Amino acid sequence: MASLSGFGALQPLLDDPEIEEIWLNGSGHVHIAREGEAERTGLRLDDVAVRDIVERMLQSTGRRVDISQPFVDASLPDGSRLHVAIADVVRGSWAVNIRKFLPKYRSLDALAAQGMMPTDVAELLTTAMNDGRSVIVSGATHAGKTTMLGALLASCAGTQRIVTVEETFELAVEGPDLVSLQGRQASLEGTGEITLRRLVKEALRMRPDRLVVGEVRDAEALDLVLALNTGVPGACTVHANSATEAIEKLTILPLLAGRNIDRAFIAPALAASIDLVVHCVRDRAGRRHVQEIIAPTGDIDEGKVRTRSVYRARTRQSDDFGRERGDLRPIEAAS
Structure with missing residues (x-):
């Protein structure tokens, strides 16, 4: 049957x-x-x-x-x-x-209960999202980036107008004021293609309280950085092996736009617009967890965005319930 x-x-x-x-x-x-x-x-x-x-x-x-x-x-x-x-x-x-994107992973509390992060980290991220912070989620393939981004958005979907932009719909987010956009392939005649760059520009015309790009991996990084610098909070995922590498990648990707854009412009713009980078990893046993969270200080050092540590997990040490422990520093007090 x-x-x-x-x-x-x-x-x-x-x-x-x-x-x-x-x-x-x-x-x-x-x-x-x-x-x-x-x-x-x-x-x-x-x-x-x-x-x-x-x-x-x-x-x-x-x-x-x-x-x-x-x-x-x-x-x-x-x-x-x-x-x-x-x-x-x-x-x-x-x-x-x-x-598949399973319902049991669609909130920060649920991810904390599954051991992806401590409860106080989930609370910190919830506060950050509801305070209008711009948050980047980084990690390797299968590290749980999209799942984490979806849970972050779920934490603020009830109070913010969210516009999401993706090549293909992946984010499973529900909210009273949510618009989801996806790109389109060119037709057989080579016409009708809708790129992420076009969608980011269209999203800005939709009065977003938060602009979300499902995954940044090309020149759309420039459009996102420019959008964030208008004061619109944002969120996205980026493929990287560390939180620091994610910021470096977001400094380089806009250069692919090739429109007289250089690092001297992008680095300060990025430093001024990104509040947190949440880095996720998948260990050898297949378990996913938040390895670290960093925050740009707003300063530039030799062309690189300076950051401070907000949270870093200890080396796979767990409490009696199997949940990972770590060191958490308040965002404003991180050093």
Whole structure:
């Protein structure tokens, strides 16, 4: 019966509240991740079944995948993110990834209860968001950046008008005054593309109390920095191996805009507009936690943004309940 409804043989995995991610390799074997741990299921799908499921998934998204467009990112009706790569870019069968965003991780309190951070860190971040601070979330792949950003937004969604900008809808945020925008691929004729840069500019015309870019990785960093310097609080994620590296990356990425922009302009603008950088990591056991939080001081030292430590977790030491301990310094008193 599963093959006749929903998304076929994958539907039970999509319905399982403990499964975070599902992926299929060229062999047709289905893999999943629970609590950050990968495992191979006994399920295997042939090429026809995989293509049928992907086609069903894409029907409601308005997106396509074919020889001329061999990659696709799309948001499923439940908020999960779909990524597909097809032959001849992929050897053999299609490669499919589905990343789910589970309700149990959608608040800072819930993340604290799961051990991602101490309760006092969750309280500090809640206060920062409601006070209109601009917060950057950094980390490597699968470190929990999008989950953390969603929880941060949930903490202030009841009091702020939030406008989010993403290439593909991923942020699962609900609020009484929320607008979510996503980019669009070019048509077969090469027209109609909507970029993140365009969306950031459009978002500023929507009277946001907070402007959010799901992930900054290109020249849209310039538009975000300029927006934050108008006084609009913001938030985003950035791929980095430390909080300090995240700030350095946000100093460099705007240079890709190529419009007579140099580091001497970007660094002070960034230092004046970013309040906190929250760095997330995933350890060898698959557990995710906040490793550190830093705050720019507003000063520049040899072209680099100076920062101070707000919080740093101890080296995987836990209390009697398995929750990580760390040292927390108030934002204003951090040194």
